[in-house]
Amino acid sequence: MPQRIEVGVLGATGMVGQQFVNQLRNHPWFELTWLGASERSAGKTYAEATNWVQDSTMPAEIAGRTVREAKPEPGAPKLMFSAMDASVAGEIEKAFARAGHVIVSNSKNHRMDPHTPLLVPEINPDHLGMLDAQRAAYGWEGAIVTNPNCSTVALVMGLAPLKPFGIRKVNAVTLQAISGAGYPGLPSIDIVANAIPYIGGEEDKVETEPLKILGSLRGGEIQPLEMTISAQCNRVQVIDGHMVCVSVELEEKAGVEALKAAFREYSGAPQQMNLPTAPAQPVVYLEEPNRPQPRRDALAGGGMTVSVGRLRECPLLDYKFVCLGHNTIRGAAGAAVLNAELMHAQGLLG
Numbered sequence: 286m287p288q289r290i291e292v293g294v295l296g297a298t299g300m301v302g303q304q305f306v307n308q309l310r311n312h313p314w315f316e317l318t319w320l321g322a323s324e325r326s327a328g329k330t331y332a333e334a335t336n337w338v339q340d341s342t343m344p345a346e347i348a349g350r351t352v353r354e355a356k357p358e359p360g361a362p363k364l365m366f367s368a369m370d371a372s373v374a375g376e377i378e379k380a381f382a383r384a385g386h387v388i389v390s391n392s393k394n395h396r397m398d399p400h401t402p403l404l405v406p407e408i409n410p411d412h413l414g415m416l417d418a419q420r421a422a423y424g425w426e427g428a429i430v431t432n433p434n435c436s437t438v439a440l441v442m443g444l445a446p447l448k449p450f451g452i453r454k455v456n457a458v459t460l461q462a463i464s465g466a467g468y469p470g471l472p473s474i475d476i477v478a479n480a481i482p483y484i485g486g487e488e489d490k491v492e493t494e495p496l497k498i499l500g501s502l503r504g505g506e507i508q509p510l511e512m513t514i515s516a517q518c519n520r521v522q523v524i525d526g527h528m529v530c531v532s533v534e535l536e537e538k539a540g541v542e543a544l545k546a547a548f549r550e551y552s553g554a555p556q557q558m559n560l561p562t563a564p565a566q567p568v569v570y571l572e573e574p575n576r577p578q579p580r581r582d583a584l585a586g587g588g589m590t591v592s593v594g595r596l597r598e599c600p601l602l603d604y605k606f607v608c609l610g611h612n613t614i615r616g617a618a619g620a621a622v623l624n625a626e627l628m629h630a631q632g633l634l635g
Contacts, residue, residue: 290634292625293319295355295377296368298326298335300468301391304618305366310344312622313561314629317347319362321355323373328352338468357384363427364634366621367392378429385426387634389621393486396431396494399506403431403497405438405620406560406627407553407567408445411502413633418505430624433498434490435465435616436518436527441495442568442591442615443531443608446551447544448499448510451536454602455514457491460521460528462579465612471520481520491516526579527612534602541596544604545570548593560626562619564589570596577609588614589623 292309296302297320309317326334332348353361355369355377367378367390374392381388395401400419402412416428433441436459444452461484463470475481496509548570555563564586570593571577577592585592588611599605610616628634 289316291316291318291362292364293362294366295321298322301368301617303339304613308618308622320350320352322352324354326352327354357381382425382427382429387427388429389625390431391617391621395429401429404624405498406555406623409498410554414502432620433494435612436461437491437494438616439527439591439608439610440529441498443593446547450539452512454534456532457516458530459518462523462525462612464525476522484518484520487518488516523579526583526609528609530607532599532602532605558630562623582609583611589619
């Protein structure tokens with residue numbers, strides 16, 4: 286086996302950081318050698334600093350590792366995955382980029398920056414062409430690449446196959462799992478036997494991020510896709526899996542069967558390159574009238590496949606359907622690992 290690339294995780298002790306540890310265990314290209322977290326966790330072993338909430342067992346080879354403070358230091362790996370909380374991620378990620386590190390981030394802070402790729406490898410791999418302009422604009426030796434909000438990923442993977450038909454308007458209602466709130470997350474008294482029709486800042490992300498992801502790179506800048514999205518975001522008592530109920534207006538009224546075929550045939554660069562984390566089918570269409578469901582479908586393709594179903598005509602717009610994605614895998618850690626795999630395959634990691 287060729288020598289694996291050493292990588293680190295910023296925010297390694299949190300829920301998404303733990304999912305990074307899961308995604309990177311036994312990875313054929315990357316070897317996790319560095320764990321970064323807050324000052325209060327620094328100096329402890331990973332087992333001491335982490336309240337492990339994953340279904341799997343904490344990897345024995347990681348448990349005894351010493352957690353470092355999340356700041357650049359000699360010997361730290363060039364490639365860093367970031368699961369930092371948004372309250373601190375912005376400046377920490379920039380500090381690493383200035384120090385020559387490549388940051389592949391799940392945090393929201395740089396997603397809408399005009400020089401930063403907001404990457405979904407099946408949809409917009411060419412947006413990595415922004416990195417030279419990013420370095421020129423900010424004087425960084427390194428770089429920052431982001432992945433979208435966890436519900437945005439499910440939505441854009443449902444919309445991307447329909448882009449050839451001309452997307453004009455989208456109405457999106459999300460039903461988002463409690464793991465998306467992190468740990469300890471919501472008090473049980475708030476969420477048990479309940480649904481909460483508000484998630485702070487979420488609707489703005491769902492209404493803006495897809496325009497950039499589905500947009501076109503021209504002259505080093507993104508021209509957002511000209512469409513309008515209205516979003517309503519709800520927290521529901523599901524552990525993993527964000528569901529989005531979508532209505533869409535299209536320029537071309539192609540018919541239900543043509544749209545189903547577009548979902549089934551959709552693939553992209555990760556499938557062509559056979560990247561390790563890429564699912565064989567990034568989008569699957571389910572014919573059952575009661576699918577997709579989080580408990581049954583969130584882990585499709587190892588959590589990297591987005592499941593779509595219930596496509597039918599819409600009396601208000603043109604068509605409506607439901608899509609579902611695993612929020613901490615395809616919507617977070619798995620998405621970032623796939624981004625880094627694409628960057629490595631394109632020779633962008635040095």
